[in-house]
Amino acid sequence: MNRRPDTATRAGRLLALIPMLKKxxxxxxxxxxxxxxxxxxxxxxxxxxxxxxxxxxxxxxxMIDLMIDGDSVTVYAEAPGIDRPLRLTLGEARALGAALxxxxxxxxxxxxxxxxxxASSTVSxxxxxxxxxxxxxPGGMAETYATLAAxxxxxxxxxxxxxxxxxxxxxxxxxxxxxxxxxxxVWYLVALCEAVHEERxxxxxxxxxxxxxxxxxxxxxxxxxxVTPDTDxxxxxxxxxxxxxxxxxxxxxPGATFETASDGTTxxxxxxxxxxxxxxxxxxxxxxxxVIAPPELRAAVRQAAIDALKPIQ
Amino acid sequence: xxxxVERMVNLALYLASTHTxxxxxxxxAAGLGYPEDQDDAAFIRMFERxxxxxxxxxxxxxxxxxxxxxxxxVDPDAxxxxxxxxxxxxxxxxxxxxxxxxxxxxxxxxxELLSAVSKLGTSGTGGPLASADLGRTAPEGQGIHARxxxxxxxxxxxxxxxxxxxxxxxxxxxxxxxxxxxxDGSWYLVxxxxxxxxxxTYAIPRMRDIDVNPSxxxxxxxxxxxxxxxxxxxxLPFQYGGEPFPATVRFLPETAWRIDRLARGHGDSxxxxxxxxxxxxxxxxxxxxASWIVDEGPGLYAVEPDSVVEELVAGxxxxxxxxx
Numbered sequence: 247m248n249r250r251p252d253t254a255t256r257a258g259r260l261l262a263l264i265p266m267l268k269k270x271x272x273x274x275x276x277x278x279x280x281x282x283x284x285x286x287x288x289x290x291x292x293x294x295x296x297x298x299x300x301x302x303x304x305x306x307x308x309m310i311d312l313m314i315d316g317d318s319v320t321v322y323a324e325a326p327g328i329d330r331p332l333r334l335t336l337g338e339a340r341a342l343g344a345a346l347x348x349x350x351x352x353x354x355x356x357x358x359x360x361x362x363x364x365a366s367s368t369v370s371x372x373x374x375x376x377x378x379x380x381x382x383x384p385g386g387m388a389e390t391y392a393t394l395a396a397x398x399x400x401x402x403x404x405x406x407x408x409x410x411x412x413x414x415x416x417x418x419x420x421x422x423x424x425x426x427x428x429x430x431x432v433w434y435l436v437a438l439c440e441a442v443h444e445e446r447x448x449x450x451x452x453x454x455x456x457x458x459x460x461x462x463x464x465x466x467x468x469x470x471x472x473v474t475p476d477t478d479x480x481x482x483x484x485x486x487x488x489x490x491x492x493x494x495x496x497x498x499x500p501g502a503t504f505e506t507a508s509d510g511t512t513x514x515x516x517x518x519x520x521x522x523x524x525x526x527x528x529x530x531x532x533x534x535x536x537v538i539a540p541p542e543l544r545a546a547v548r549q550a551a552i553d554a555l556k557p558i559q
Numbered sequence: 560x561x562x563x564v565e566r567m568v569n570l571a572l573y574l575a576s577t578h579t580x581x582x583x584x585x586x587x588a589a590g591l592g593y594p595e596d597q598d599d600a601a602f603i604r605m606f607e608r609x610x611x612x613x614x615x616x617x618x619x620x621x622x623x624x625x626x627x628x629x630x631x632x633v634d635p636d637a638x639x640x641x642x643x644x645x646x647x648x649x650x651x652x653x654x655x656x657x658x659x660x661x662x663x664x665x666x667x668x669x670x671e672l673l674s675a676v677s678k679l680g681t682s683g684t685g686g687p688l689a690s691a692d693l694g695r696t697a698p699e700g701q702g703i704h705a706r707x708x709x710x711x712x713x714x715x716x717x718x719x720x721x722x723x724x725x726x727x728x729x730x731x732x733x734x735x736x737x738x739x740x741x742x743d744g745s746w747y748l749v750x751x752x753x754x755x756x757x758x759x760t761y762a763i764p765r766m767r768d769i770d771v772n773p774s775x776x777x778x779x780x781x782x783x784x785x786x787x788x789x790x791x792x793x794x795l796p797f798q799y800g801g802e803p804f805p806a807t808v809r810f811l812p813e814t815a816w817r818i819d820r821l822a823r824g825h826g827d828s829x830x831x832x833x834x835x836x837x838x839x840x841x842x843x844x845x846x847x848x849a850s851w852i853v854d855e856g857p858g859l860y861a862v863e864p865d866s867v868v869e870e871l872v873a874g875x876x877x878x879x880x881x882x883x
Binding site: 281555 | 562564565567574590615617639644651652659660661675713787820823851856861873878
């Protein structure tokens with residue numbers, strides 16, 4: 247979270263810093279930097295600026311009086327006039343709402359209800375909620391998100407009930423939550439799965455239940471945040487799409503390449519991790535896509551289609 | 560004094576520390592940092608910019624009639640927030656979303672998000688490791704354009720842009736922007752197309768040369784319909800195309816919990832005595848609904864109408880037959 251701010255943004259950050267400077271307190275620069283989201287060196291520069299600010303007649307008693315000593319600042323006189331945090335502006339309330347949308351927090355979630363009280367009275371939150379929506383987060387996911395964010399923060403193991411989309415299997419796993427990664431609006435958990443003692447990636451919207459175990463784990467020094475598989479080492483299927491079929495994009499079918507023939511059909515080379523994954527993707531084309539090779543994958547697609555027909559017929 | 564940030568902070572402290580409203584001339588004479596040799600017009604421009612910046616930072620500056628000129632003071636009730644009690648988990652959530660989105664160029668509101676979490680005291684280093692990569696294409700351009708359009712939504716200014724549709728046809732559109740939403744790697748604008756006189760949805764990555772009407776920036780160009788709700792404008796993949804019809808999808812007991820995750824606020828669901836659940840939702844395209852059911856399966860299937868069930872059965876039979 248490091249940005250080079252413009253003048254107005256920097257002034258806004260200084261206004262956010264001011265209520266944190268209480269007379270008689272010595273505060274670590276790193277603590278202030280953490281609170282306003284910048285580097286300690288930037289905070290030191292901000293504090294230096296603030297030490298030049300005050301109100302008329304600008305005697306030493308009318309100025310913000312502080313001294314930076316090494317990695318900390320001591321406040322001798324706090325700012326006149328502003329002693330409490332400011333309410334959120336329209337832009338800030340919009341940004342926070344959009345970010346929480348994306349984490350699955352609906353407008354009526356208790357956290358959002360409480361944060362409404364921090365917005366300026368000049369902001370119409372109803373209008374914001376009716377006009378801006380970063381609806382990356384599916385409903386019902388907020389509790390899972392909170393559990394995993396807290397566990398990743400405190401390095402606590404979590405027990406999850408996980409639905410594997412391609413097979414429909416549900417498994418119980420104990421994982422070490424390393425990181426939360428959003429890719430194109432979908433949240434993933436990057437974690438160590440204790441059952442296999444390997445890194446695994448889980449879609450948050452397929453985690454039915456997540457409960458902290460009370461046990462801690464040691465995070466690795468370097469956490470991978472790549473959530474798409476390394477397709478170079480995967481087997482490759484050949485899939486033919488009918489003329490006019492809407493082709494999948496490379497994000498939904500990672501590593502896939504496409505070549506359209508003169509008759510309008512398209513041949514795709516598709517790396518795949520599991521037969522069940524690619525079988526379901528092909529089935530969803532309802533006949534407009536066909537696995538050409540390998541033969542065992544053709545058989546898997548056929549069997550998956552027969553199984554899918556059973557509950558309907 | 561030449562540092563504009565010092566001047567702005569001095570003005571904020573001056574207006575916040577007095578109960579007596581202060582005129583522009585009071586502020587000029589108070590030694591806050593306005594150049595002494597500045598002419599009146601230049602001073603007023605600078606003073607107005609400073610007030611706008613402080614308002615943008617969260618100060619609510621009241622304007623009081625002081626006879627020959629206006630006077631100003633900070634409205635404390637409207638300006639200061641009461642402390643919010645947050646649980647440790649909620650602090651972790653705010654830090655996670657901030658860490659993820661502040662540096663993602665496709666998130667249009669990164670600066671404001673950083674500022675918001677700073678005010679809440681939940682920003683900073685540490686916290687859960689998180690990252691985001693929202694944009695499917697041109698993330699930086701998407702973020703900038705979505706931000707500009709979101710501003711136009713709030714100020715109700717008409718936007719004009721060159722738009723290339725899925726059929727690769729390009730033309731200039733003039734749209735009254737009602738709202739923006741994000742889905743599957745792209746931001747979208749929903750608004751009234753002035754030429755078509757109809758509400759349309761436009762993918763922001765397909766736009767070029769976006770221009771927000773610069774004339775009379777404080778005067779709205781249009782009124783948004785009172786019942787507009789962006790949550791209704793955002794549709795599921797099978798809710799585009801022909802006439803709408805009600806459809807029912809059944810979720811088996813072990814997958815019934817997924818309705819909330821997949822419905823995204825659309826339709827109504829009901830849990831049945833055996834633990835399964837039915838979801839009734841409006842659809843416009845039977846084949847795309849059938850395809851969506853397969854893609855999101857297993858554990859769900861179409862119940863009605865017959866057109867969707869037939870699409871599903873016929874489609875799966877075609878798959879089985881073509882893979883013999």
